[in-house]
Amino acid sequence: MLNLEYMWGLLPVLLRYLPLTLQMATIAMLFALVLACLLAVVRVSRVPGLNGLALLFISFFRGTPLLVQLFLFYYGLPQLIDSLISITGVTAAVLGLTLHFSAYMAESIRAAIVGIDRSQTEAALSIGMTQSQLMRRIILPQATRVATPTLMNYFIDMIKATSLAFTLGVTELMGATQKEAAGSFLYLEAFLLVAIIYWVIVEMLSWGQRRLETYLNRAYQR
Amino acid sequence: MLLTRKLTLTLGALALSAASGVFAAAAHAETLRVGMSGGYFPFTFVEQDELKGFEVDVMNAVGEITGDEIEFVTASFSGLAGMLESGRIDTIANQITMTPEREAKYAFTEPYVYDGAQVVVREGNDSIEGVEDLSGKSVAVNLGSNYEQLLREQPNADEIDIRTYESNIEQDVALGRVDAFVMDRVSATQVIKEKGLPLELAGQPFSTIENAMPFRDDEAGRAQRDRVGDALDELRESGELREISEKWFDTDITQL
Numbered sequence: 098m099l100n101l102e103y104m105w106g107l108l109p110v111l112l113r114y115l116p117l118t119l120q121m122a123t124i125a126m127l128f129a130l131v132l133a134c135l136l137a138v139v140r141v142s143r144v145p146g147l148n149g150l151a152l153l154f155i156s157f158f159r160g161t162p163l164l165v166q167l168f169l170f171y172y173g174l175p176q177l178i179d180s181l182i183s184i185t186g187v188t189a190a191v192l193g194l195t196l197h198f199s200a201y202m203a204e205s206i207r208a209a210i211v212g213i214d215r216s217q218t219e220a221a222l223s224i225g226m227t228q229s230q231l232m233r234r235i236i237l238p239q240a241t242r243v244a245t246p247t248l249m250n251y252f253i254d255m256i257k258a259t260s261l262a263f264t265l266g267v268t269e270l271m272g273a274t275q276k277e278a279a280g281s282f283l284y285l286e287a288f289l290l291v292a293i294i295y296w297v298i299v300e301m302l303s304w305g306q307r308r309l310e311t312y313l314n315r316a317y318q319r
Numbered sequence: 320m321l322l323t324r325k326l327t328l329t330l331g332a333l334a335l336s337a338a339s340g341v342f343a344a345a346a347h348a349e350t351l352r353v354g355m356s357g358g359y360f361p362f363t364f365v366e367q368d369e370l371k372g373f374e375v376d377v378m379n380a381v382g383e384i385t386g387d388e389i390e391f392v393t394a395s396f397s398g399l400a401g402m403l404e405s406g407r408i409d410t411i412a413n414q415i416t417m418t419p420e421r422e423a424k425y426a427f428t429e430p431y432v433y434d435g436a437q438v439v440v441r442e443g444n445d446s447i448e449g450v451e452d453l454s455g456k457s458v459a460v461n462l463g464s465n466y467e468q469l470l471r472e473q474p475n476a477d478e479i480d481i482r483t484y485e486s487n488i489e490q491d492v493a494l495g496r497v498d499a500f501v502m503d504r505v506s507a508t509q510v511i512k513e514k515g516l517p518l519e520l521a522g523q524p525f526s527t528i529e530n531a532m533p534f535r536d537d538e539a540g541r542a543q544r545d546r547v548g549d550a551l552d553e554l555r556e557s558g559e560l561r562e563i564s565e566k567w568f569d570t571d572i573t574q575l
Contacts, residue, residue, distance in 0.1 A: 264395040
């Protein structure tokens with residue numbers, strides 16, 4: 098029933114597009130982590146002025162679909178600002194993924210920070226730690242442990258969200274699959290194969306996540 | 320506020336430099352960037368990573384005459400118009416049907432393909448024999464295509480359940496998930512013939528379609544349009560356009 102020979106022949110073709118998919122997701126994840134940390138710190142410490150902006154940012158990027166944001170960056174903004182035409186599809190996709198996912202990630206980082214009991218802050222300050230020592234030595238190590246599973250969730254989601262880049266003319270894993278399926282009409286085979294590829298990648302990441310969690314949990318082990 | 324904006328800008332610049340280092344996109348003046356979906360058999364599709372089809376052959380033949388280097392850019396069909404408007408491609412070779420709205424917005428070449436809109440159903444479905452039988456039925460059309468509008472102009476439009484798809488409309492009709500799809504007759508015939516999906520044409524085409532290539536309606540765009548248009552004329556006169564058509568369709572779809 099399944100045309101396995103076709104799937105086998107398609108595998109190396111599709112794998113050629115995997116690096117681009119992973120590159121986009123990885124670059125976007127790194128930027129999103131930085132941005133999300135800044136947003137979370139602004140929200141937790143309620144920096145006057147910036148707090149409102151952070152709220153607005155998170156509200157917009159969580160409140161609108163990623164596809165809409167990508168279209169806005171790539172097709173919409175260049176009509177207002179001419180120089181933005183030089184943005185490539187890959188850049189627009191990375192930028193869109195970064196902004197979109199940083200809004201979600203900021204909230205889970207904020208939750209991890211505020212989840213740490215206030216008495217620890219008081220204790221740290223009472224023995225004369227500075228604010229940055231408090232953050233570095235007490236809050237962040239614990240918050241990292243709490244936030245890791247949800248952040249990995251977002252990274253996995255982000256890998257799959259790169260498939261939207263084909264609407265911006267970037268042929269990544271999913272775009273390549275769609276075009277191949279259109280040529281062969283073997284939809285089941287093509288999409289099953291790409292599903293397996295995504296799945297295997299995510300499974301490998303989950304394995305890495307488990308190792309990371311064990312590492313971060315070492316203080317709690319008996 | 321300033322900090323956030325600066326941050327966003329820096330971030331964008333960083334992403335730009337990181338990305339452009341890895342995936343440099345060249346843009347030359349003599350390069351004609353042609354957008355297509357890569358997902359419309361047999362006009363534009365991919366086999367083993369190679370872009371093929373009627374449109375690809377036509378544009379390559381055009382390039383040989385004009386001397387332009389043809390650069391194919393594939394994107395989801397729904398993204399193509401945005402790419403043309405924002406100047407990321409110069410034209411679209413994807414069987415773009417001329418409509419009054421589109422002609423007001425873009426500079427078109429003369430038509431290079433003539434066709435009809437065709438209703439296609441699952442094999443053995445005798446309840447639909449044309450567009451008039453679509454009342455109360457679900458009909459799939461491609462998002463951004465003009466078949467939706469053609470259907471809405473039908474007298475029984477209010478009773479048709481039109482569903483817009485990003486791709487795979489043939490598959491969903493073959494699966495019985497929707498009752499019919501509307502596509503141009505030429506590629507519908509081709510899909511049924513070549514791909515062994517359980518589909519059949521339902522009755523005669525219900526509207527004449529003229530397909531041409533849109534360019535931006537500015538000075539540079541019109542100049543490109545004229546250059547490509549002249550090349551198409553030449554291909555038509557030399558018989559090469561007909562040959563390309565017969566290669567893919569066993570028939571000449573470039574004549575009325």
